[in-house]
Amino acid sequence: MENSFRLTRVGVTGILKPIVVRRRGRDNHLVAEIDVFVDLPSTQRGSHMSRNVEVVTEMVDESVRARVESLEQMAANICRELLARHDYASFAEVRMTADYFLERRPPGGKTSLEPFKLIAKATSRRGDGLMKSIGVEVRGMTVCPCAAETARNIILEQVRGFEKYSAQVPMVSHNQRNRTTLTVEVPENVEIEADDLIEIVEGSLSSSTYGILKRKDEANLVLRAHRNPRFVEDVVRDILGKLLKRYPKLDDSVHVTVRSESEESIHKHNAFAERVTTLGELRSR
Amino acid sequence: MENSFRLTRVGVTGILKPIVVRRRGRDNHLVAEIDVFVDLPSTQRGSHMSRNVEVVTEMVDESVRARVESLEQMAANICRELLARHDYASFAEVRMTADYFLERRPPGGKTSLEPFKLIAKATSRRGDGLMKSIGVEVRGMTVCPCAAETARNIILEQVRGFEKYSAQVPMVSHNQRNRTTLTVEVPENVEIEADDLIEIVEGSLSSSTYGILKRKDEANLVLRAHRNPRFVEDVVRDILGKLLKRYPKLDDSVHVTVRSESEESIHKHNAFAERVTTLGELRSR
């Protein structure tokens, strides 16, 4: 066979399926977008594409009878079955994303459901166990520390006498919508709650954001956020610090990826920070 | 013929073409995304799809020899030619969008090229002249007036003595990236400059935004923007007011559409305002 090269990933992308996940005793109805891949040896012309969607469909149906506990558990089940059905493959990978909702209450305000995103992955090399990756995307607010400080200095020069009150009056800055993703990759038997990862990210931003804010709650949120200004760099580092504290027993080999992107209100482009690392690297700092 | 219904629009969408437009003595090299349509009488099964792309291609080639003056003029030329080649059609429509750059300088800062978007359209009913529509999309910043006022009241209660300085110290609020579009539809012989529409939109936001801002320029921009807070409602109305002043001689029948959307920093959703109207309606207010 001419051009008989091995292929790294062969599969299907963009499968849409309704999935039910039972978390902490509550059914979550998710609409998952799913990509599945196996590798292909040089000796085989094509992969059996229809098997992929068959596996996904059967695992989704199966989960209706016996609830899975998480999106990443579903990814792991599909991944294992892919290797079983593609006997020529030595590697399988499953990626899933879904909108996800949690109850949130702004200080002083009313509870409602806020949207987040789950990002699950499972990979397996034949005979080598299975890794699953639990990920979340959170939208929140960042306030720029630098503009606030410079603005304060300008105001202090312009407004004589204001220095007495300066420490108590938070200063204007640019603030904006921020999207941060946090992903942790662990062996299959280790459990990490996506809800906990979402909490870690929310706690590392200048402020969480909410669907409903009454006038006073809105102003208080803005004031608190300006007393807690954060660069995207700060957001990523705070998340890394919180991870180390929250999971002291997780193995050094665990992979962690954090990405934070602020849709800058003073620019037409975005600010971005990222760390790709292992817990071991972080601990040996 | 069964189901011999007239069709409102038949054509092709998503044609990508490089186009050169000569504006104010300067060549602008644009990458335009183009949709073209004609109507189809009930007596004809299919439209001649390949003619559409032929017309677009010839008009684009033609424009290399004899520069057109604007994207909407190009749309008009294509529109006219569509009616000429589809003799069964009584209506033609062309839509074009392209990234567009203008030099901008933040107060105290350095000049650079800022990106905007052109949105051009031409429509023609056979025997009934040609209308062209000149549109722009501008990204800028809005600062919320309401959060600033409530925050000020909270600070005034908390910080005794601050009232002396309150008028001089701009108050924190939420601010964010805003996208505003302005479209004006005129007969073919009337000229409107897209650059002027961009200026009108930029002048109606809390602030323009810039690629490069040195520390002090950034803080000054933030301070100015907070002294000029705007709801999306204000943005749309200011644009309408400025339009009336800028084009006193434009006919009452001219159509105007303004849309402003703020990607709220305190919410995961956006705030939106719109006015669809004619100059006559606006003037008879």
Add this chain to the structure above:
Amino acid sequence: MENSFRLTRVGVTGILKPIVVRRRGRDNHLVAEIDVFVDLPSTQRGSHMSRNVEVVTEMVDESVRARVESLEQMAANICRELLARHDYASFAEVRMTADYFLERRPPGGKTSLEPFKLIAKATSRRGDGLMKSIGVEVRGMTVCPCAAETARNIILEQVRGFEKYSAQVPMVSHNQRNRTTLTVEVPENVEIEADDLIEIVEGSLSSSTYGILKRKDEANLVLRAHRNPRFVEDVVRDILGKLLKRYPKLDDSVHVTVRSESEESIHKHNAFAERVTTLGELRSR
């Protein structure tokens, strides 16, 4: 107040909410993206934005207790409540979209869930009743009739003797993914099933598409589709014809919009056809 112009639409866009709709005795868990608007009189500076999200949230919570029957019914409920809470408004509009799944079985194959999209809308002018709009988006396949015919003529010239079999052997053509949307707007008390609209669209394409197709089912689908070639023009007209037959009692004033777009496999651009009309216009053809 300077620039005191009326605004056509003021509101919020991009609200994400999990919704449960009970259709034909079965709970459908949907993730809806929601836009809500009211108009704003010239005498009022800003709309009460937070009321919009409050109304959406309450109506969604309410629907958990007393199931709504459709996305458009949910849209109608929100629309009515918007007018109640924004007493200065004379107009309200709600738009909702959601992924939606139905069981489908390819001839000879296995049943699985296929993804579609629901597109619901409700609009109301104060004192003037409420209109709701039921819409669907369907992905399927179109085969080009023209390329098949020309290819047949070429083959007939090249292959002497083939003419005996020509009528029985379907000819190659280009085929591709197609996206078609169908929207019907009716008064609030009239019921139209989205599932029926999906069936009408699926029946008007060259073929439905399926997640799982075994080798023989795939080839049979391809053969059937090539015996049923369709331009986008044909797709739109077939849908219009089927609508008239399916809903003989619907009022002449009912608005209908059909759009079909084929992601052409032989071009980098798409083919498009559209009809915007009323049932009355269609009947008087």
Add this chain to the structure above:
Amino acid sequence: MENSFRLTRVGVTGILKPIVVRRRGRDNHLVAEIDVFVDLPSTQRGSHMSRNVEVVTEMVDESVRARVESLEQMAANICRELLARHDYASFAEVRMTADYFLERRPPGGKTSLEPFKLIAKATSRRGDGLMKSIGVEVRGMTVCPCAAETARNIILEQVRGFEKYSAQVPMVSHNQRNRTTLTVEVPENVEIEADDLIEIVEGSLSSSTYGILKRKDEANLVLRAHRNPRFVEDVVRDILGKLLKRYPKLDDSVHVTVRSESEESIHKHNAFAERVTTLGELRSR
């Protein structure tokens, strides 16, 4: 400093700039979307974000005076300057994409400009030279070999006598739009032409696609494509084979990534194949 972790990438994303690249004696006016990053040591709180856009702007201005030869050369220039201005950084990365047009003529048809995409990257570790990556995205057509074969067998069973003509009459199959990307990473002093990579990809699909196709050209393209059916797996492997032949002198260490995705006309999901490798690995097969 608490949480003083090193960051892998800090920078800005989504800068839009008009760029002129002189290739083979012809000026190409591109609109580039640009992301730039440096790393950040644990000892430094924030990166100097505005320097990034300054560097991009100066390099773009500079290129107007002294034309660069390629998008990847522009990326390399920006990358080098990023390390010069961020003295605390040990790593820099620049990513750029732009629509790009080349003249193409379908057999028998007319020449016109077809759109492609350039994907350039440059990375540098301080003191360790600079790697640049030249990439292209091509849209074309794939025809499924498997459905064609099964359909032929079905027709051979149904139509007695057709076997005599079977070898000469291409059989129906599903065909669709395909997007394939090819990226090659080389040291800065090595030159690879993006135009050549585009040719390699186009030559590995079932067929190139064209803006304008007259009736007969369209049918001939369809016939040729059906005589050249390709799985996504075949597309990726053909590209790998052609690369080895085209660049026999390129070093074994050169990285290559090929991804091919077919927007299946019989499914709502896509088929995907990928190889991530080095020339050395490919050669040692």
